[in-house]
Each structure stands twice: as structure tokens, then as C-alpha cells.
Amino acid sequence: MKDYRLVVRQFGGPELIESEPLVGGPVAAGQVRVRHRAIGVNFIDTYHRSGLYPFPLPAALGVEAAGIVEAAGEGVGGFLPGDRVGYVSATPRSYASWADLPADRLIRLPDTIDDRTAAAVLLKGLTVQTMIAGCARIEPEQSALVLAAAGGVGRMLVQWLSAIGVRVIAHAGSAEKAAIARGLGASEALHGPFETLAEAVRAANGGAGVDVVFDGVGAASWNASLDSLRPRGLMISFGNASGPVPPFIPLDLTKRGSLFLTRPKVHDYIDSRAELDAAAAALFAMIADGKLDVAIGLTLPLSDAAEAHRALEGRQTTGSIVLIP
Template sequence: MKAVQIQRTGGPEVLQVVDLPVPTPGPGEILVRQEAVGLNYIDTYHRSGLYPVQLPLVLGGEGAGVVEAVGPGVTRFRPGERVGYAGGFGSYAEYRVVAEGRAVRLPDDVSAKTAAAVLLKGMTAEFLLRRCAPVAAGEAVLVHAAAGGVGSILVQWAHALGATVIGSVGSSAKAAQAQADGCAHVILHKVQDVAARVREITGGEGVRVVFDGVGKATFETSLASLGRRGVLVTYGNASGPVPPVDALALMRAGSVYFTRPTLFDYIATTEELDASAAAVFEAVRSGAVKVRVGAERPLVEAEAAHRALEASETSGSTLLIP
């Protein structure tokens, strides 16, 4: 099978197209013939070495397709069923072995491309909005990178929940998308002071929650945008990891809360995974969340896809097609 592998960490140039044997599912595992693979920012962290990994490694943690074979003892799926998954490694390939308890069955009205575009990002938005820092109607929230893969889903879902969504973006084109997704206010962070504009919009109060997938470059701005006892949720490192935090800075910002969660602690069990995926599919089905595929590339163009993602040239989700 064709796969994209790294033998050392570094820039997009370390991504290599290789031929590997089709894996065999072991006990409790399924073999998925992949129809679409989701590209996520976390893939760049593994590739660069920001998140340490064992090498060599086939990158990628999200995909969808058809169960080709099952290993001994599998009861959750049968060959021929359609599945999606998010987590682990090995997605940048034509076939992927997944533990049966870490895959979900796709509803008939959800295509493999839709699942690969929305599952990981959608479940991230689900746990952030509904379980990590629950958002209620009438509350003001700030979403950085509001036109990005996770950001666009956060904006749509928070808007559907009745929140007043303020989005921060880097271009006029992305501002238009963020407004279409449900942002009541959009800030162009390259030419506007985000925190000052947030204070202006909220009458000086600040927002209750900041959802920050950018990291290092926006941390101080995020703190300065919060209202008293607000919550700063930093869930990504697009600009690099947040430096060590002075606890007194949280006090000075208004006795605010700071958390750095990961999706996989919120889908730790199969039951949590099923519930989160079901919520995502229902949000898509109801129209609250529209899945935007910004680009589709052949799997063998993974290097170019990484370059575009890190250059902020993408919007919505990017799919790699095996």
C-alpha cells in the first residue's frame, strides 16, 4: 500500500511516500480501507518533533472508510461496514488498523469525506463547548483562528447555542467566512488590537470564554480579553506552545481560569467516544454545523498540504485522498 512516512522530524520535506505491506488486524482490531484522511494541525506537531514520537512513523490520526477485515474477538464491527475514527497514528495510508473500541459506525447520511473532515475537529469542538467550558445562550466568547478547521466549527456550534461569538482572523476573506458561520463580530488581528476591540464590543466586561488554538502568539491577548472569572481554553499550538504561566497573572486578569485540555481525555472510553461522535453527527444533520472542505489533495501530496496548513493558506478542512 502507499503510505506517507517520516524517518526523522523536521519540516514538511521529511514526509516521504513509501510502499508498505498492508497491515493485518490483531485481536480486537479492524482493518479499514481508507476512503478519506483528515489533515489536522496536530499532524504538524508530530512531524516537527514538538510532540515526541517513535520513528519511523506513518503520520495521521483521522480517517474514514470501509472495514476490510476484522481480527480475532471483534464484535463491534463486521467487514463491509462504514467507519470513522480519530486518534493514534497511521492514517496517511491506503489501509489502517484501528482498535475496534476507537472507531465509530458512520450513519447512512454521513459520507466518508464528511466524517474525515469533521470527526476529530467536531469532537474537539464538542468537548470544548459542551464539557470543558460549557457555553450558554447570551454569553460572549472569543474564538481565535475563527475560519480554521476547529475554529469554524466552534463558531457555528457556539452560535447555535445562542452565544455571542467574536472571531479573530487574519484576512478579509476569512472574516467573511467567519461572519457567514455565525460570528456577531470579527476582528482582523493583523491590523486591530484584539483585546481592546473585545472590551469595546462587550462594554468593557470581556468575554466569559476564550477558545485559543493558536498558542504562544495569542496567550497574552487571550488573558486580556477575559472577563472576571472567565475561562481561557488553549487547545492548540499553531504559533508554538504557551510558555510557563505565572499563576499570579491569572489573579491579575480577574481571577480567571486557565486549562490546556486534549480531546483524548474527553473520549477516553468507547462510551464517551460514541456519545461525542453522535453529538457531532447530529449537529451536522441538524444544519447547526456545516462541514466545509477547503481542499482535497491526493495522499501523495501530503507535503504540499502541510506547507499550506502551516502558512495559514487553508480554511475549513483539508482531506488527503488515498
């Protein structure tokens, strides 16, 4: 098949994803052309597709991939054809046979991490690293609630937090998924309705709320997550799997005990080359030390990206989804 990329020409459902030819000219100065070998699928891709996070139409899709350097533009040093690299892009572009990237945003991949693992872990892993180290700054023996704990980001959060000595209370959508979270290191694994979550969290945490909540669910879990925190606890809202969170006023935080709230964007924490390298090194070290098991729940051809989105939005998988060009 000739080179192509996937786009949407109007915002909406997975059925609107279509392909178009991808024709390459000279690589621009400071850019590197990466031939994709594996492409990660993330919830943010569905937000770009639906228009929740809109880009000008026709909008490309996908923000992470792993592959090899095919060519480099003028002024690029340090990367040669054949080098293995990965990336996390602020601008969607990865649902494609290849992409041109600024050289200073590429991540050199160690030999110990294969292409599919890299595509499955880069965005999620860097997100987890920045939330734990940059946002929460959580310490051993503190407590955390992780929602959607068997999903791509959730399972990495559970493992990473447990590895650094945090008491993790996990919540998942079924008993089977809760069992997965417990196997990943969660001290407690819940799967009841959100209406009773805060009560269950306190029962599992000695009667107290947790220090930090990591919530990628959004609308459905919003109040339950806030109610699960101790006074002066931190709410990290990082996703909208069930839809955007409802409108709220700062008094909602005051009434619950002077809570803190952040809505992080990973690119704000890896903005410089030094920050990107440090975050990637921490992620790769966790994997090399056996503390972070990267599970790929579904692998599909790039042409089946719509099916990948349906599976992701339908909560039909655990772990990461990877597309192969």
C-alpha cells in the same frame, strides 16, 4: 499503486515526509482493518512531523480517517466487511492506504455523512464538542472569543456556539476570513493585530471581557487572549499554530482576575466507549440538523501530504484539508 504509508525518519519540515510499503498480515485479535477512503489533515499532524509532539522514529503521521471495514480479528463483534467507519486515533497512523484499529475506537458512520465529510469533521468536530460541553460548559447568552475563526476548528466553534445561543466574537487573520466568520454566525468579526485585540473585544462586548476564549493560535495570541477575559473567565488553549505558548506563572492568571486555564486533549474526554458514542452522536446531530456546515477547503492525493502541510502552516486555506489515498 501498492499499499503504502507516509512517515518521517527525522523531525523537521514537510519535505521530510516520505512513503514506505505497507504490507498486511493477519489482523490481530480485537482489531479491525480499515481501508481508507479519505484522510483528515490537522495541525497536530504538523506537530508530530516537526517533533513538537514527538513519537519514536520513524514516526507515522495522521490521526483521523474514514473508510470501510476490510477485515476483523478474533473476538470482534459488531463490524462486518464493507461497514463504513471513521476514527480518531491517539497514535498517528492514518496517512496510509489502510490501518488496523481497536474495534472499540471505531465510529460507525451514518449514511447521511460521506467519507470526505467524515474525514474532515471527526477530530475537529469531536474536539469542538468536548471543548464546549466538557470544558467550557458555556450557556446561552454568555460570550466567547474564537481565534482563527475561519480555520477548520474555528469555523466549527463559531457555528456550534452560535447555534446554542452564545454571543460569539470572532477573530481571523484578514478581512476576508473575518467575513467568513460573520457569515457563520459570529456577532462580531475582528481582524486587527493581537496588540489591540483585548480592547477591540471589550468594545464589541459592552465594555466587558468575554466568558471563554477558545485559542488555537498559541504564542502570538497568548497575552491578548488572557487580556480579553472577564474576571474568573476561562482560557481554553488548544493549539500552537503560531508556536507553543510562552512560559508563564500562575500569578499571571491572578493578576488578570483569577482566571481559569485548561489545555484539553480530546482523548481524555472520549476515553470510554460511552463518551465516544455520545460525542459522536452530538456531532452527527449538529450536522443532520443543518447547524454545522463542514467546509473542505482543499483536497489532495495522499502522496501530496507535504503540500497539504505547507498549505496548513501557511494559512493558505479555510476549512478542512482532506487527503485521498
